[in-house]
Amino acid sequence: MPTAKRFPTAQLINVNERFFLLDCGEGTQMQLRKFRIRFGKINHIFISHLHGDHVFGLFGLISSFSLLGRKNSLHIYGPPGIKNILLGHLQMFSMELVFTLDIHELAPKRHQQVFEDKSLTIFAFPLKHRITTMGYIFLEKDAELNIKKEAISKYNLSLASITKIKNGSDYLTPDGIQVPNSELTKPPYKQRKYVYCTDTRPLKKINELAKNADILYHEATFLDRDKYLARDTGHSTTVQAATAAKEAGVGRLIIGHFSARYKDQVQHLKEAREIFSETVIAEDGVTFSIEKMRAPEVKN
């Protein structure tokens, strides 16, 4: 439930000024306006599951997009049933959109790629909640390889050879010796990775899927003392979220989706940080950045 300070779930992911929306709880469009986000730039919306606190903002957002004369197609991804809900809604309210709504129903039980462009891949995978629920992984593609300066001089490489090597080819010397690509190049930047897990019981495979993620968002609806409630409602505790982060070896953990029963999140932070110190609280309007980092030099 929303509180005086907290709206239902929605996250905006900005990848090089391309906007992706994760879930769309009631009031998302108002929050986007409040935080001065040009939400016309959102072309892709990913819904975790069909509970109201993750979906009820879609109707108003779609309606506003239409009033604003949106031209781009809007792609919405989510579990089976989402098409029926959205099309049913448009019909009930006799809404005629001025743009194309492209609804993608995901396979509920598979780890699958759902989006790809030249710099980013997005995957969906099943979580474990009371109803079909999907987690999402945002994985930056490797940037074009950087060629080592010493390799150019050592092999006296031509421009044509350099282009091929940058695209991943090995190099064949005039003497017929094959030099492996890894000896000639280095990735310029570390691949960035974000993993979004809500709503879910603790799930072993998250350790693997979130491996080395820069940020893992993991719901922590309950405190440790309410772990039986978490189990019964298909949610996680602070301790369970922090354990997932620790085992996956992520850079940072964001916890959120707190039950309205708790007055504040002091205890949540305390419990999680005892297990995983790099834990922060998801607060409305806060931005977390993953900086582009030089890939570490590997010395031979």
Add this chain to the structure above:
Amino acid sequence: MPTAKRFPTAQLINVNERFFLLDCGEGTQMQLRKFRIRFGKINHIFISHLHGDHVFGLFGLISSFSLLGRKNSLHIYGPPGIKNILLGHLQMFSMELVFTLDIHELAPKRHQQVFEDKSLTIFAFPLKHRITTMGYIFLEKDAELNIKKEAISKYNLSLASITKIKNGSDYLTPDGIQVPNSELTKPPYKQRKYVYCTDTRPLKKINELAKNADILYHEATFLDRDKYLARDTGHSTTVQAATAAKEAGVGRLIIGHFSARYKDQVQHLKEAREIFSETVIAEDGVTFSIEKMRAPEVKN
């Protein structure tokens, strides 16, 4: 459309600590929390029409009522079609409520009484918009009559006679002379009246229906210069709203439902006040009160 400062339409009417909700745009439950209103006290919701900006908050509010373990029935009133939308929604989201939802579809073309208790009557009447739209009138019942002191001594009234006279009876003297009730009593308080008109084209009958209302809320989506746009979209201008207030002789006019095309409401207020000086702007979170007023003494 909502803006950074303004949520879609919803008004809470507090009649002696009984709460009635007029319309329920997206985010209404968050605004109720923000303004610290104990919204569990809302038992009756009146919807003007089935456009998203007046309805999209209902789903989340109903869902929260259920999560909060609401016990009282919730009565929702609105145009035909509202039952289908609400029940369809509950079904699509497999929502099982822990309280009774009582949906009342109104006759779309009649002025009708929709609610009555011992102190209040609520009426609905058709407005003129692109789809069926209802206005609402909140009318306080006359309080029990006050008996004039001089009448008690003049006619030496018994307790039994006084009770009858307070309930409106005339008095028959021992000599058989009938004294009319109006000579014996006076109403202690002026009946309070609130009239809610959104969304609508200007409508002559509002002059009559809002006659002597303490407050008239009338939408003023557009400025006077955009009156053709108002006509084409089934809305009103500032000038049209103020003219209705003036002709109905209301105490105060509240204007709202402003198009997002206008940066602020300075010009709205100016235009309306030129015609009807007692005009104010509907701003999120603002409360307007109608004080209980002694009925004016009528001297013989």
